[in-house]
Structures are given as C-alpha cells and as structure tokens.
Amino acid sequence: MPENKKDSSRSRTPASKRDPSPKKVPNQSPKSETKQKGEKGKDKSKSKKNAKKLGFWKSFKNAMTSDMKSDLIILAIFGLMVVGLKTYYPISVVVSGSMEPVMYRGDFVLASGRKAPNYEKGDIVMWRINKSPIIVHRIIEVTEDGHYLTKGDNNALDDIGLYAKYGHPNPSDGITNDNIKGRVLYHVPKVGYPVMLAKENMIVAVIITLLWDLLYHNVIRRKPFELGRFAYNIISTISMLQLSQFLTH
Numbered sequence: 001m002p003e004n005k006k007d008s009s010r011s012r013t014p015a016s017k018r019d020p021s022p023k024k025v026p027n028q029s030p031k032s033e034t035k036q037k038g039e040k041g042k043d044k045s046k047s048k049k050n051a052k053k054l055g056f057w058k059s060f061k062n063a064m065t066s067d068m069k070s071d072l073i074i075l076a077i078f079g080l081m082v083v084g085l086k087t088y089y090p091i092s093v094v095v096s097g098s099m100e101p102v103m104y105r106g107d108f109v110l111a112s113g114r115k116a117p118n119y120e121k122g123d124i125v126m127w128r129i130n131k132s133p134i135i136v137h138r139i140i141e142v143t144e145d146g147h148y149l150t151k152g153d154n155n156a157l158d159d160i161g162l163y164a165k166y167g168h169p170n171p172s173d174g175i176t177n178d179n180i181k182g183r184v185l186y187h188v189p190k191v192g193y194p195v196m197l198a199k200e201n202m203i204v205a206v207i208i209t210l211l212w213d214l215l216y217h218n219v220i221r222r223k224p225f226e227l228g229r230f231a232y233n234i235i236s237t238i239s240m241l242q243l244s245q246f247l248t249h
Contacts, residue, residue, distance in 0.1 A: 059228030067236050087113030089181040092126055092134045093192030095199060098152030099124070099136060108191035109136055111182030119148060119177070124184040127175050132166035135159070136184060147174035198241040209237045 081090040094107040102124070103109070111126050119125060123139045127150060137159055141149040151158040163171035198205040213233055217223050 055226075056228040056231075059226035060232045061228075063226075063229040063232040063236075067232070071240075085110075085112040085114065085182070086116075087111060087182040089126055089128075089134060092136060093195045093199075094136055094187070095133075095196050096152075098155050099138070100154045102153055103136065103187050104189065106190045106193040106196050108188040109184055110186045110188075111184050113182045115183045116180065117146070117177040119180060119183060125150065126181045126184065127179045128181055129163060129166040129168050129175065129179055132162075134181065135162065141174070143174055145173075147176055148180065149174045195241075202238070202241060205241055206234070206237050209241075210234065213237075 078090070082088055090111055092109045092111065094103045094105055094109060097105055109126070115123070119139060119142070121139050121142050124136065125139060125148075126134050126136050127148075128134055135150075137150040137152045139148050140151045140158065143149070149158055149160070160171045160174075163175065168175070194205060194209075197208070210230075210233060214225075214230075217229075218225055
C-alpha cells in the first residue's frame with residue numbers, strides 16, 4: 001500500500017509547472033478569413049435593410065393611426081351637421097365672384113335646410129340641378145306656383161341660363177325646393193381657399209400641403225424626417241382634398 005501512494009504522488013504534475021497558455025487553434029487561411037468577413041458584411045447590410053423596412057412601415061403605421069383619429073372626428077362632426085342642419089349639403093366654398101361684395105372667392109359657407117320649403121325673396125341659397133356644382137346665389141323672385149328665380153349679386157343676368165346649362169327641362173319656370181339644398185346662415189372669409197385651390201389645381205394643393213407639413217414637423221417641431229410618415233402624408237393629403245371636394249361639392 002505505501003508503494004501505491006508513492007507512485008500516485010509521482011504521477012501528479014505540480015500546478016506551477018503546468019502550461020497555463022491555452023491550446024493554439026491552427027491559423028485559418030487568408031481565403032477563409034476574407035470569406036467570413038464578406039459574410040459578416042452581407043449580414044450587416046441585410047440587417048440594415050430590414051431595419052430600414054421596419055422603420056418605414058412603423059412610421060407609416062404610426063402616422064396612419066394618429067391620422068385616422070382626426071379623420072373620424074371630422075366625419076363625426078360632418079354627420080352631426082347633416083342631422084342638426086337638416087341638409088346633406090351643410091358646407092360649401094364660394095369659387096367665383098358672382099356674389100361680391102357680400103361673399104368672395106374662397107369664403108367658407110355654412111347652410112341649413114331648416115327653412116325649407118319656406119324660402120323667401122332675398123334669401124341666399126345653395127342650389128343644384130342634376131350633377132351641377134353647388135351654386136350660391138340669392139333668390140330674387142318667388143313665383144305663384146312656388147318656384148324660385150335666383151341671381152348672383154354681382155351678375156348682370158339671372159340664373160335662367162345656368163338652369164338651361166345644367167339640364168333644367170323648363171329653365172324659365174325657375175327652380176323648386178328639390179333643387180335648393182339649404183339657406184346660407186354664415187360665411188367665413190377665405191377659410192375655404194385650400195378646398196378651392198384643390199378644385200382648381202390638385203397638384204399645387206398637394207405640394208403646398210406637404211411643404212407646410214415638412215416645415216411644421218421637421219423645422220418648427222424639430223422632429224426627424226421619416227420616409228414612412230412622408231409617404232403616408234402624400235396618400236392622406238390627396239384623399240383628404242378629394243374628400244373635402246366631395247363634402248363641399
């Protein structure tokens with residue numbers, strides 16, 4: 001037994017004499033190193049592209065979510081106006097100078113159908129025949145059979161020519177309550193200019209709106225430029241301008 005202990009003690013190597021350095025891994029060839037570097041570079045570029053895509057769609061989604069809230073509020077307000085004012089055409093925009101000096105181009109108009117069918121001479125009304133644009137003119141005559149003759153304050157002639165232009169079967173008879181969409185309650189000067197501009201030149205209106213958004217968001221508020229948000233704003237601006245044209249006819 002003592003001999004076995006002696007042999008086991010001889011077989012052990014002192015800790016101080018052990019080689020502390022790790023085993024060396026054989027050097028890789030230059031070709032394999034360049035290959036690994038190339039693969040790492042590709043992975044980095046892919047991750048950057050994926051990050052850009054995710055950033056684009058994230059900013060697009062965030063802009064859409066915040067914009068939908070305001071759109072729903074606008075539609076809800078318009079719906080309340082339709083119900084409260086009893087007309088499907090509660091708002092419009094003056095696009096000509098036919099009612100000067102009472103109303104000018106770009107004035108925003110609020111109308112009500114509550115007075116129907118008791119419109120009177122002197123009322124400023126919004127009328128429409130078939131698919132004509134909304135015309136904002138004054139009633140200058142009420143016939144015995146309940147028809148109306150209208151005219152722009154700044155026009156030399158009455159609207160019989162316009163009735164004929166838009167397909168009235170008997171223009172000289174005047175328009176009826178079915179043609180009148182509401183009586184003007186208020187008008188706000190120049191507020192409707194963006195809508196009027198969109199009606200006349202959509203491209204210019206879109207460019208101006210986007211430039212203003214960039215100025216406000218990136219310069220005044222000093223927010224970073226986001227491509228996804230900007231892309232959504234282009235779509236949203238075109239949609240809202242078209243919607244405003246539909247609502248104001």
